[in-house]
Amino acid sequence: MLEITNLSKKYKGFSLKDISFTLEKGYIMGFIGPNGAGKSTTIKLIMNLIKKDSGQINIFGLDHKKHELEIKQRIGFVYDENHFYEELTIHEMKEMIRPFYRKWDEGLFQQYVKEFRLPLKKRIKDLSKGMKMKFSLAVALSHHAELLIMDEPTSGLDPVVRSEILEVLQALLEDENKSIFFSTHITSDLEKIADYITFINNGEIIFSKTKDEVIEEYCLVKGSNELLTDHQLGDLIGLRKKAYGFEAMAVNKRQIRERFGNSVIIEKPSLEDIMVFSTRRGDNHVSSY
Ligand SMILES: Nc1ncnc2c1ncn2[C@@H]1O[C@H](COP(=O)(O)OP(=O)(O)OP(=O)(O)O)[C@@H](O)[C@H]1O
Numbered sequence: 001m002l003e004i005t006n007l008s009k010k011y012k013g014f015s016l017k018d019i020s021f022t023l024e025k026g027y028i029m030g031f032i033g034p035n036g037a038g039k040s041t042t043i044k045l046i047m048n049l050i051k052k053d054s055g056q057i058n059i060f061g062l063d064h065k066k067h068e069l070e071i072k073q074r075i076g077f078v079y080d081e082n083h084f085y086e087e088l089t090i091h092e093m094k095e096m097i098r099p100f101y102r103k104w105d106e107g108l109f110q111q112y113v114k115e116f117r118l119p120l121k122k123r124i125k126d127l128s129k130g131m132k133m134k135f136s137l138a139v140a141l142s143h144h145a146e147l148l149i150m151d152e153p154t155s156g157l158d159p160v161v162r163s164e165i166l167e168v169l170q171a172l173l174e175d176e177n178k179s180i181f182f183s184t185h186i187t188s189d190l191e192k193i194a195d196y197i198t199f200i201n202n203g204e205i206i207f208s209k210t211k212d213e214v215i216e217e218y219c220l221v222k223g224s225n226e227l228l229t230d231h232q233l234g235d236l237i238g239l240r241k242k243a244y245g246f247e248a249m250a251v252n253k254r255q256i257r258e259r260f261g262n263s264v265i266i267e268k269p270s271l272e273d274i275m276v277f278s279t280r281r282g283d284n285h286v287s288s289y
Helices: 039-046 068-073 090-100 106-115 129-141 159-172 187-193 211-217 253-263 271-279
Strands: 002-011 014-023 028-032 054-059 075-078 147-151 179-184 196-201 204-210 219-223 237-242 245-250 265-267
Touching: 002 039, 014 039, 014 196, 014 204, 028 039, 028 187, 039 054, 039 147, 039 179, 068 075, 075 129, 090 106, 090 129, 106 129, 129 147, 129 159, 159 179, 159 187, 179 187, 187 271, 196 211, 196 271, 204 211, 211 271, 219 253, 237 271, 245 253, 245 271, 253 265
Parallel strands: 028 179, 028 196, 075 147, 147 179
Antiparallel strands: 002 014, 002 054, 196 204, 219 245, 219 265, 237 245
16 A cells, blocks of 8 residues: 655755655554654655655555655545634535545445534634544545555544544454554553554654564663663663663563563553653663664
């Protein structure tokens, strides 16, 4: 569905460095990383809203630039900021967008209007943030898109609206021919629905794996400071030493158990732990591994 190979983009003070990952049909991939990591830049490159320096982006097996019009008929895109005409009502805005899509399904749009309780006669500027996002989603889902690409769709939304949106996304995946790629820093949303996690930090992909693999491989390690000898520091990510002991993350749970035996506590990390430990400047910071 989406194949990114050695993609690079340089800005003054930031570069996206040779990133690669693939999203297969029928799966949800969460794209996580701290502020400024390069998530929006990657999404804008995929959507051909900015120009890449090098690399290849294929969507549905087609070059994203050469086949842009055809690809965009088959994509639903939800952007993180409101990009509708604020003075128009929901109904008027929808009428404006509708003719662009060959496969626009008015019945389906009306179903989402009902499900999301969208007030058709209200102006976009008078909608709450959650309503704007639901309208955006309804538009993105009403032309039978095969791939849904979303930049921070749940940021700034309350837990009720977020979970409503996640449910709609999950229901969408019951059709095995669809895929979803979305960026977020709300990692708990991904714990609920993502199949794959791609983690970007400082313009580099740290990993792109199934969620289960990530949670299985990574571990949190806690123990007393005396256990830390120099040759053991290399594998510990985001290490923090405190008076009562150290805490760190490691990539290979089995290796840590073999090395430290039962003298350390090993815990399962959340995706948030993985993001925080990987990016923080600990006493032994490791930026990529
Ligand atoms: N047009 C631009 N010109 C120069 N620098 C830019 C431009 N757009 C983005 N950047 C820089 O690129 C870096 C990555 O930004 P990007 O918006 O991709 O991050 P992000 O992961 O989406 O962050 P956030 O979670 O805060 O939205 C930032 O340091 C940003 O300042």
